[in-house]
Amino acid sequence: MESNSISSQESTLRELAAKRARLVNELSTLDVLMQDAISQAAQRSYQPLSENTLSDMIDANLGTLQVSELTAICGISPGTYYNIRTKPDTVSVGKLSALLRAIGLQLYIGKQ
Numbered sequence: 001m002e003s004n005s006i007s008s009q010e011s012t013l014r015e016l017a018a019k020r021a022r023l024v025n026e027l028s029t030l031d032v033l034m035q036d037a038i039s040q041a042a043q044r045s046y047q048p049l050s051e052n053t054l055s056d057m058i059d060a061n062l063g064t065l066q067v068s069e070l071t072a073i074c075g076i077s078p079g080t081y082y083n084i085r086t087k088p089d090t091v092s093v094g095k096l097s098a099l100l101r102a103i104g105l106q107l108y109i110g111k112q
Helices: 002-045 051-061 067-074 078-086 093-102
Strands: none
Touching: 051 078, 067 078, 067 093, 078 093
């Protein structure tokens, strides 16, 4: 009787191990699919920057923040904020990136 019980437990353990291996494989496949979907969504959301698109993005993502609050959060002067809105090519990448991060966006320059 005891050997039958041990054999049954071994069989159950083998089945559980096989089931676990299948689930690990399925999760791995799902991880790859999710990463692909995230990558594709990110590629669709890239926008080239220009005066107009930058101002539109700032307006769309500013929310309820006042300009003074935004400049304080990202550590730039109101003059720099004005330059970002009107002459973005005169502002350093670091300051532009800080402003975009403060409103929930990320500056992507491209592959190196």
